[in-house]
Every structure is written in structure tokens, then in C-alpha cells.
Amino acid sequence: MSKILIRGAKVLGGEAQDVLIDGETIEAVGTGLSAGGATVVEAGGRILLPGLVDLHTHLREPGREDSETVLTGTRAAAGGGYTAVFAMANTFPVADTAGVVEQVYRLGQEHGYCDVQPIGAVTVGLEGKKLAELGAMHESAAGVTVFSDDGKCVDDAVIMRRALEYVKAFGGVVAQHAQEPRLTEGAQMNEGVVSAELGLGGWPAVAEESIIARDVLLAEHVGSRVHICHLSTAGSVEIVRWAKSRGIDVTAEVTPHHLLLTDELVRSYNPVYKVNPPLRTERDVMALREALADGTIDIVATDHAPHPHEDKDCEWAAAAMGMVGLETALSVVQHTMVETGLLDWAGVADRMSFAPARIGRATGHGRPVSAGEPANLTLVDPAYRGTVDPAGFASRSRNTPYEGRELPGRVTHTFLRGRATLMDGKLA
Numbered sequence: 001m002s003k004i005l006i007r008g009a010k011v012l013g014g015e016a017q018d019v020l021i022d023g024e025t026i027e028a029v030g031t032g033l034s035a036g037g038a039t040v041v042e043a044g045g046r047i048l049l050p051g052l053v054d055l056h057t058h059l060r061e062p063g064r065e066d067s068e069t070v071l072t073g074t075r076a077a078a079g080g081g082y083t084a085v086f087a088m089a090n091t092f093p094v095a096d097t098a099g100v101v102e103q104v105y106r107l108g109q110e111h112g113y114c115d116v117q118p119i120g121a122v123t124v125g126l127e128g129k130k131l132a133e134l135g136a137m138h139e140s141a142a143g144v145t146v147f148s149d150d151g152k153c154v155d156d157a158v159i160m161r162r163a164l165e166y167v168k169a170f171g172g173v174v175a176q177h178a179q180e181p182r183l184t185e186g187a188q189m190n191e192g193v194v195s196a197e198l199g200l201g202g203w204p205a206v207a208e209e210s211i212i213a214r215d216v217l218l219a220e221h222v223g224s225r226v227h228i229c230h231l232s233t234a235g236s237v238e239i240v241r242w243a244k245s246r247g248i249d250v251t252a253e254v255t256p257h258h259l260l261l262t263d264e265l266v267r268s269y270n271p272v273y274k275v276n277p278p279l280r281t282e283r284d285v286m287a288l289r290e291a292l293a294d295g296t297i298d299i300v301a302t303d304h305a306p307h308p309h310e311d312k313d314c315e316w317a318a319a320a321m322g323m324v325g326l327e328t329a330l331s332v333v334q335h336t337m338v339e340t341g342l343l344d345w346a347g348v349a350d351r352m353s354f355a356p357a358r359i360g361r362a363t364g365h366g367r368p369v370s371a372g373e374p375a376n377l378t379l380v381d382p383a384y385r386g387t388v389d390p391a392g393f394a395s396r397s398r399n400t401p402y403e404g405r406e407l408p409g410r411v412t413h414t415f416l417r418g419r420a421t422l423m424d425g426k427l428a
Helices: 072-077 098-111 135-137 157-168 192-200 206-221 235-243 256-260 263-268 282-294 329-338 343-360
Strands: 003-009 015-023 025-030 039-042 046-050 054-059 080-086 115-117 173-176 227-228 252-254 379-389 404-416 419-423
Touching: 003 379, 025 098, 046 343, 054 072, 054 329, 054 343, 072 080, 072 098, 072 404, 072 419, 080 379, 098 115, 098 135, 135 157, 135 256, 157 173, 157 206, 173 206, 192 256, 192 263, 206 227, 206 235, 235 252, 235 263, 235 282, 252 282, 252 343, 256 282, 282 329, 329 343, 329 379
Parallel strands: 003 039, 003 046, 054 080, 080 115, 173 227, 227 252
Antiparallel strands: 003 015, 015 025, 046 379, 379 404, 404 419
């Protein structure tokens, strides 16, 4: 078994220590460690975090391999410091059966640069009419614990209630794309001053907030877990905060782009800024940052949504919604949360590793950096500053809103159970 000695790393941003990896496990953490024959990584005071976990990734395979594959998506994940991702169900065919989720799971095992945990659809074909085979997906080799119709809202209250009741039996969670569909018909961007000036159909905050309010009450009634995907408004924050104060078992995520970008960017009519839910106002952005800092929002999730060039290089109305995010997420969080003093690196580890692993039941991930734990680790150079160039992305798609923008921080090494998937900034 190979040994790796990471020398002089600031574990979770604390004092510099050495970390010795033996095979798949952390053997020791301390100062002055040595190991004959070990590969030595000189950290030089860089930040060592537990491997990042993304609860919301679109890998597109099967069916849309022109956008992304399990191989290219997990290479992007490794480049961004991730050791586990949860793959959303809106593939072709939809991941609504044990057979499809097992296919995605096995693709991850065979080709993945990180662990791939499939998310099962809540309803057959994402159509919102009939529950998918939730129990069979959970009992399959994939062991599905998270279910979502992401991209579409489970807007039927009875269907949502039944899903919450069903997953409660095995400790699963329903991850809701909160969007009342009747309130967003023809919507192109956030409803507000900018949409009115541009003459684009508005996407009101209440479309998100009304579904969240309904679902936290359903979760309380059933006694089950509900997770809110890509929360984006100040009003949504207040609803989740209220629900948690009542003891309702609700968790929520925010994307990096909703922590940084606003609807003012839509004035450019550049479809790279078209996303679901839409970019909101500066007030919403500040509310989201504060909520992530105080724990109302539990995690950062990328909603990595790759699209081929032709689906974005077109007029605004025809463009697909979504942005890639795996390779830039940690830099955006450093910029918006660490450099503003809202989170320290231990807080980043919680929001991007510990908490998402706990919500998704990702065994072996989101574990302390200590002896005896799996060696799923990420080494970050926080002093780095660089301009985002999508030409260098490992993802098959290039639809990033950060092209040409300077962002801080760079992942230099990623280790999956002791195996380097990224070494000195280069994929293994």
C-alpha cells in the first residue's frame, strides 16, 4: 500500500500539521511526522479540508453525453476538490427505476474520479403524477437515499406528502425544486425592476417561497425530512429559519452563483446568466450569505448544469437554463464568505463537506481529518489569484458565468481514499 505524507498543511485553517496517509486511510496527524518511502507533498501552509461533497450535480449520463458524462463530470469534480457528488435524476431515460440508478452508480465505480451517488426521481418520468419506485431504488446496489424531480417541482401536495411518508421509512430525504409552475409560466428572469425595464417575463420570489412554506408544513405533519434545493430569495431564508425554530426537519442549500451574481447581469442578454432559479437582487444575495453564515442554510451545492455550446450560444429566450460550477465553487465561496469574514475555513468544511455528507448519508465522506478516517482530502492554496478560463475546464461544457473574472483560491490536490485524483493542479 502506498504512503503519502502531506507536510505543513493548515488542517481546516488551523495550525500547520503533517498528515500521513497509508493506503486508503489517514494513519497519523501531527507535527514532525516522517515515513520512509512515502510520497511527500509540501503543503507550505495551504489549507487542508475533508474532500468536498456536492449534493446537487447534473452529470447528464445516460442520454445527454454531448453535455457531460460521468467521466468528464467527475474529472471536473476532482479538479474542484470534490470526492463525492450526488447525480440528479433528470437524465434520458429518467433515473426513476432501480435499473437506471444502478447504471449511473456503476459508471461512477468504473470511471469516476470521485464517488457518484445517484439521486432517484420522486415521480415517474419527472411528470409529477405517480410516485417512482422509491423503495426499489433504495434497496438497489445504488442505495439511493435522496430523491428529487429537480428541474421540475413536485407541485401536487398529495404526491409530495406521499413521497415524504414513503422515504421516512428508510431515513431518506426528498429534495424539492421549489417552483410553483403556474406562477412561472413564461418566466425568463427574476421578477423586479430589471425584468420590467427589459420587458422579460418575471419569475416572482413567491413562486419559490410558497412551495417551501407548504413543504416544511408537510414535513412537520408527516415527521419526515425535506431538503430545499438552490434556495434563492430573502423570503425563502425567513421561511426556513422559522421552520427550523419549530423543530421541523428541513435543510437547505445555496449555489455559489446565487451567493455572488445578481439579476443586473441579465442586462447584457448573455444567456450564460440564464439559470433556474434565476439570479436575484443584491438584497437576496446578502440575505443568502448571512443565512449560510448563521446556519439557516446548511450547505453549498453547485447545481452543476452543463450544456453544449449551441444550447447557450443563442438568443436569450431560446437558451437553456443552467451553469457549470464544480470547478469554481470553492473559489466563489472563498471570495463571498471567507474573504468577507462570514465564514472561516472550518465553516467552509462544514458547509461543503460535513453537512452535505450528513444530509445525503454519504458513507466515508465528510469525516474529520484525523487518524483512522478515510483519506478523502482536498488541499487548497488560498493565496492564489487567477482569471477563470473555461478552455482549461475538465468538464465537457464551458457555460460558466465567471469567464474572465478573477477569483481567489485554487485546489492543488484531491485525494480519494488515499489515491491522488488531482496532483499539483493536474488530474491524475
